[in-house]
Amino acid sequence: MNGKNVNSIELRLPSRLGFEKVAMSTASSVAKLMGFAPDRVEDLKTAVAEACINAMEHGNKLDESLIVDVILSMNEGSLEVKVLDTGTGPPEGVHAPDMDKKMHGEEASRGMGMFLIQSLVDEAEWVSAPLTGSYARLVIRLNNTGD
Amino acid sequence: MNGKNVNSIELRLPSRLGFEKVAMSTASSVAKLMGFAPDRVEDLKTAVAEACINAMEHGNKLDESLIVDVILSMNEGSLEVKVLDTGTGPPEGVHAPDMDKKMHGEEASRGMGMFLIQSLVDEAEWVSAPLTGSYARLVIRLNNTGD
Amino acid sequence: MADSGTKVKMEQVKCASGDPITVLRFAGDITSSSEPAVLGTYGGLSPETSKRILLDFSKVEYLNSSGIALIIQLLYAASQKGQTVQTFGLTPHFQKVFTMVGITKYTKLYPDEAAACAGFE
Amino acid sequence: MADSGTKVKMEQVKCASGDPITVLRFAGDITSSSEPAVLGTYGGLSPETSKRILLDFSKVEYLNSSGIALIIQLLYAASQKGQTVQTFGLTPHFQKVFTMVGITKYTKLYPDEAAACAGFE
Numbered sequence: 001m002n003g004k005n006v007n008s009i010e011l012r013l014p015s016r017l018g019f020e021k022v023a024m025s026t027a028s029s030v031a032k033l034m035g036f037a038p039d040r041v042e043d044l045k046t047a048v049a050e051a052c053i054n055a056m057e058h059g060n061k062l063d064e065s066l067i068v069d070v071i072l073s074m075n076e077g078s079l080e081v082k083v084l085d086t087g088t089g090p091p092e093g094v095h096a097p098d099m100d101k102k103m104h105g106e107e108a109s110r111g112m113g114m115f116l117i118q119s120l121v122d123e124a125e126w127v128s129a130p131l132t133g134s135y136a137r138l139v140i141r142l143n144n145t146g147d
Numbered sequence: 148m149n150g151k152n153v154n155s156i157e158l159r160l161p162s163r164l165g166f167e168k169v170a171m172s173t174a175s176s177v178a179k180l181m182g183f184a185p186d187r188v189e190d191l192k193t194a195v196a197e198a199c200i201n202a203m204e205h206g207n208k209l210d211e212s213l214i215v216d217v218i219l220s221m222n223e224g225s226l227e228v229k230v231l232d233t234g235t236g237p238p239e240g241v242h243a244p245d246m247d248k249k250m251h252g253e254e255a256s257r258g259m260g261m262f263l264i265q266s267l268v269d270e271a272e273w274v275s276a277p278l279t280g281s282y283a284r285l286v287i288r289l290n291n292t293g294d
Numbered sequence: 295m296a297d298s299g300t301k302v303k304m305e306q307v308k309c310a311s312g313d314p315i316t317v318l319r320f321a322g323d324i325t326s327s328s329e330p331a332v333l334g335t336y337g338g339l340s341p342e343t344s345k346r347i348l349l350d351f352s353k354v355e356y357l358n359s360s361g362i363a364l365i366i367q368l369l370y371a372a373s374q375k376g377q378t379v380q381t382f383g384l385t386p387h388f389q390k391v392f393t394m395v396g397i398t399k400y401t402k403l404y405p406d407e408a409a410a411c412a413g414f415e
Numbered sequence: 416m417a418d419s420g421t422k423v424k425m426e427q428v429k430c431a432s433g434d435p436i437t438v439l440r441f442a443g444d445i446t447s448s449s450e451p452a453v454l455g456t457y458g459g460l461s462p463e464t465s466k467r468i469l470l471d472f473s474k475v476e477y478l479n480s481s482g483i484a485l486i487i488q489l490l491y492a493a494s495q496k497g498q499t500v501q502t503f504g505l506t507p508h509f510q511k512v513f514t515m516v517g518i519t520k521y522t523k524l525y526p527d528e529a530a531a532c533a534g535f536e
């Protein structure tokens with residue numbers, strides 16, 4: 001993180017399932033400081049949790065010595081959250097769950113994280129940078145009252 | 148922070164008053180994960196807030212481009228929090244407030260932060276390292292039920 | 295490290311019509327490590343005596359997509375065995391999340407236990 | 416950046432004995448930036464008509480040592496003017512903190528408004 005960025009807060013977590021809750025609390029507190037409504041804070045918490053779990057599980061392969069880096073950047077009307085891991089990023093785009101297929105055993109019951117992230121925030125992208133690590137980038141906007 | 152420390156969580160904040168609330172939330176969430184009782188979590192939150200405010204105000208002289216670094220280390224029976232700034236550390240030790248003097252205008256109404264930190268946690272020390280920055284180090288223990 | 299974990303309590307109640315209902319009351323977290331609590335507890339129910347199942351989420355503190363996947367597996371198993379499952383106690387946020395992923399096609403979400411019970415009739 | 420800031424509401428109530436009491440109801444945060452809200456509001460009270468002052472902390476979300484310093488300044492000013500100040504609505508944690516720093520020598524802490532009012536008699 002650029003030490004000169006006076007609007008960024010950074011959180012660094014070992015890749016241990018459960019620690020995503022710390023990221024949820026940190027993000028929630030930043031969003032509250034910025035004046036986000038409680039329902040948007042909930043959206044953000046779930047999106048941040050899912051992004052951290054994916055970074056730990058898929059990006060860092062649950063190697064606890066690998067860090068998940070969460071960078072919260074406060075802008076005028078929006079909060080951007082980048083969740084970085086040391087992996088190569090998701091191989092495919094976002095897949096919407098097909099509940100009928102799941103209910104007939106034709107699709108894994110899992111595989112909803114990226115879909116939830118994309119559905120809950122105003123902007124979501126996944127940037128794969130195999131050499132420097134990859135990240136999920138989420139944005140929620142203050143003027144958006146949610147769906 | 149040593150990237151290999153699988154029991155440490157790090158939070159980096161610009162020196163802006165108010166952002167200590169983010170550190171409170173992060174620390175609170177870590178303490179809850181560790182199983183601390185609600186009253187000890189409150190003790191920790193106040194101690195972390197005071198340490199962050201001092202780091203921002205006295206250590207980093209409210210220069211927002213200077214970072215306050217909060218390192219939470221989870222040990223078997225205790226949580227250690229280091230709050231680092233870029234200053235030279237407190238010139239004096241902890242001063243217990245004298246309310247009679249304050250009530251007679253003989254002592255500044257302020258000057259209770261370090262005393263509160265020391266009173267609320269199980270261990271508190273201030274390490275001055277003018278070249279590398281200074282830090283307050285607080286420890287709360289799981290087997291201590293508080294005063 | 296204290297693990298808040300998943301707690302689950304099984305209870306038999308009766309709805310207004312007198313039909314027996316099996317309630318699974320979850321508490322704590324529902325995550326990838328909740329398989330024993332969610333599917334294990336469900337698996338211990340007899341399909342003959344537990345025709346109507348109620349999932350109570352009102353004490354759940356944290357629920358993620360891996361936890362939701364376990365609920366989907368429970369719903370899948372229940373549909374195979376001809377059991378009906380109703381749900382209550384989700385926060386508005388998680389009602390939205392359940393609706394987003396499409397679970398509501400396979401379990402109805404009710405605001406409280408009484409409404410959920412009445413939903414079986 | 417939304418600033419939750421300090422909110423303060425001034426109210427006149429009467430205690431059981433009929434004596435008038437001025438209540439300052441704080442809400443939000445009490446920090447170093449709360450000087451106008453705390454000392455400004457106090458300064459607007461007339462020492463003649465506001466002999467009994469009640470500080471209501473029940474809606475305060477965050478209070479730090481700089482905020483407590485402002486309360487001490489208020490207590491100091493009030494003691495100079497012969498006003499009595501009672502306090503209620505602090506969480507158990509902040510009752511402990513007020514006790515630690517020794518404020519309780521200059522204002523009593525009560526669990527609720529009724530008890531604090533009765534404390535003036």
Ligand SMILES: Nc1ncnc2c1ncn2[C@@H]1O[C@H](COP(=O)(O)OP(=O)(O)O)[C@@H](O)[C@H]1O
Binds near residue numbers: 054088134
């Ligand atoms: N940070 C990441 N790094 C590498 N792969 C990822 C990452 N996030 C997601 N993926 C890939 O995308 C797939 C879908 O992710 P998701 O929708 O969150 O569901 P799930 O994690 O339950 O499989 C994952 O199975 C994984 O293969």
Ligand SMILES: Nc1ncnc2c1ncn2[C@@H]1O[C@H](COP(=O)(O)OP(=O)(O)O)[C@@H](O)[C@H]1O
Binds near residue numbers: 205237258259261281
């Ligand atoms: N991180 C720090 N860096 C430099 N000086 C400090 C630091 N923390 C505390 N101090 C010094 O110690 C004094 C007492 O601090 P404290 O008890 O917290 O009260 P206050 O901050 O209200 O003055 C401060 O006024 C300051 O001079």
